[in-house]
Amino acid sequence: MRGRQYRYGLDMTALSPAPDREARERHWLRLTRETLPALARSRDWPVSADHCFQRILLDNACGGRWYDHIARRPAYAHAPDAILAAAIALGESVAEDTADLDALNDKSMRWRGKL
Numbered sequence: 001m002r003g004r005q006y007r008y009g010l011d012m013t014a015l016s017p018a019p020d021r022e023a024r025e026r027h028w029l030r031l032t033r034e035t036l037p038a039l040a041r042s043r044d045w046p047v048s049a050d051h052c053f054q055r056i057l058l059d060n061a062c063g064g065r066w067y068d069h070i071a072r073r074p075a076y077a078h079a080p081d082a083i084l085a086a087a088i089a090l091g092e093s094v095a096e097d098t099a100d101l102d103a104l105n106d107k108s109m110r111w112r113g114k115l
Contacts, residue, residue, distance in 0.1 A: 024084060028076050031091045032057070039095060046105045053091065056101065059108040061087035 033050040040048035047053060058066035058075055061083050072078040079087070093099035109115040 021081070024081070024088070025076055028084060028088055028091075031088060031095070035095055036091060043097075045101050047101075052105075053094075056104050056108045057087040057091045057094075058083070059111055060090055060104050064111050 032053045036053045037048055037050055039045075047056065054076070055066070058070070058079065061079075062069040066075050066079075069083065070079050076084060076087075090099055090104070094101050094104070106115060
């Protein structure tokens with residue numbers, strides 16, 4: 001049986017639940033509040049604010065507007081492990097310059113009717 005699929009067609013059930021959910025959330029916050037905004041200063045990215053990175057990564061991990069998939073706020077605290085893991089992996093790819101933040105942002109904005 002195939003698991004639920006998210007961005008890039010990944011079978012997210014292959015990811016085991018976080019052994020330490022708090023550690024995963026801390027990693028998410030460090031990535032989106034510190035790492036990516038710091039990198040934005042030296043890269044030609046369309047965003048630099050932490051909440052923008054969070055929107056882009058969560059939307060793309062969900063395959064649509066995150067709030068259509070995650071009922072409560074803050075989203076990272078209520079996202080299923082698979083979605084949070086996918087968003088973190090995508091953020092790490094952005095940081096490593098192996099994912100196109102411009103394209104991810106455009107996709108997020110289209111889902112929100114802003115493009």
